[in-house]
Amino acid sequence: MASPADATSLAASTSLADAVPPIALGPLDGRYRGVVAPLVDHLSEPALNRARLHVEVEWLIHLTEHEVVPGVRHLSAREQEALREVVRSFGAAEVEELAGKERVTQHDVKAVEYFLKQRLSDIAPAPEDAGLTELVHFCCTSEDVNNLSYALMVKGAAHEVWLPRATGLFERLASLASDLRAIPLLAHTHGQPATPTTMGKELAVLAWRLQRQLRRIEDAEFLGKFNGATGTYGAHVVALPDVDWQQVSRDFVEHLGLSWNPLTTQIESHDWQSELYADVARFNRVLHNMCTDVWTYISMGYFAQVRGHGSVGSSTMPHKVNPIRFENAEANLEVSNALLDVLAATLVQSRLQRDLTDSSMQRNIGTAFGHSVLAIDNAVRGLEGLDVVPDRMAADLEANWEVLGEPIQSAMRALGARGVPGMEEPYERLKELTRGRRIDREHLVEFVHGLGLPADVEERLASLTPSTYVGLAPELVDHVR
Secondary structure, rough: OOHHHHOOOOOOOOOOHHHHOOOOOOOOHHHOOHHHHHHHHHOHHHHHHHHHHHHHHHHHHHHOOOOOOOOOOOOOOOHHHHHHHHOOOOOOOHHHHHHHHHHOOHHHHHHHHHHHHHHHHOOOOHHHHHHHHOOOOOOOOOOHHHHHHHHHHHHHOOOHHHHHHHHHHHHHHHHHHHHOOOOOOEEEEEOOOEEEEEEHHHEEEEEHHHHHHHHHHOOOOOOOOOOOOOOOOOHHHHHOOOOOHHHHHHHHHHHHOOOOOOOOOOOOOOOOHHHHHHHHHHHHHHHHHHHHHHHHHHHHOOOOOOOOOOOOOOOOOOOOOOOOOHHHHHHHHHHHHHHHHHHHOOOOOOOOOOOOHHHOOOOOOHHHHHHHHHHHHHHHHHHHHHEEOOHHHHHHOOOOHHHHHHHHHHHHHHHHHOOOOOOHHHHHHHHHHHHHOOOOHHHHHHHHOOOOOOHHHHHHHHHHOOOOOOOOOOHHHHHHO
């Protein structure tokens, strides 16, 4: 008979930590790897080392091409291409080789420097070229390389992975809004029946909000610095006092496709990162709002979920199709925002000229973007699995004729303002008719006919229904485009 300890403990089980290939600790590298895999090329640890290698190669080429160091020969076109090929061909074998160097150096950027020096000696092996290797990492502090690498990585991840997927979500939502532009919907403010709208207009509100954040993210600025150990060009000026180092720095940073930051400490201040992550987090929050709204519309029966489009039924109740895509999106958006918020808050802080909090913090950028990408994927699949149910929406509208109290009292106010008699206290009279009670078309038409309205106004109000009282809602959808 098993003891209680045997029943409750897994300590004696085979160690999963020793499994080969290694088992992922987190879901992004396990269960959801297929969705977020494109981010690995931009925000993984090997991607960081590849970006560092790219910066070191381009700096070496820049120094020689622009004759920054007098007496150093130009690299030939063949040599430049060979150096750039070192970056392009950086793969699994090179990752392992570099890891071996880092185990010796106990310093990640120094390992990259030694890795490139070895490759350079293979590309330019002549004895007279031995001095070229000393220009690898010349006048650089590690953060000169790191800040440019992160800027390039985040820019690539944002523009090549996150933005296309986020834009695709927006396009799907905007298309759905357009398709449903004229489908009347009973609004609910504070959870109570309110002035009718259309389903398309309500989705368009969310699409408009997402679109604004996309524009901000598309216009994001990615800054970089290249100015030495404390941002003073101290070593640069001592080594080569006649060089315009600020111009060299600016040219190099802009050559990489980044914006030059002229004033920093040892680190680039990361303000641009904080701004970007706040914008992505805001997009996530609007998307979270979309998920909860659509989830609610599903629960109200306004949308049906189509089986075979990623929706999951209950494990015990065969009739159910759970809105799991939207629920999963909500959870991943919350994880993403927790990380984005702490990144945005922490990265703008640094003690005096340098501390290492940003080093550990920035290694979580990929996870933050990964959960956002995963949420976007879930939301898109959720939207693709929806069918609108106009009859269910029409039934709710038909059951709430009291919402027409608003247009009737508004018409009475307009008439009263023009001096038409008998229009006194319109709000109070409609409140007495509608508050706390249900009325139908018969009651409302009878009330309208008893108001003494001008014939054209009486006809307009008597013919009004909850389903036709949607104002300009269908037209407003066009603002999204």
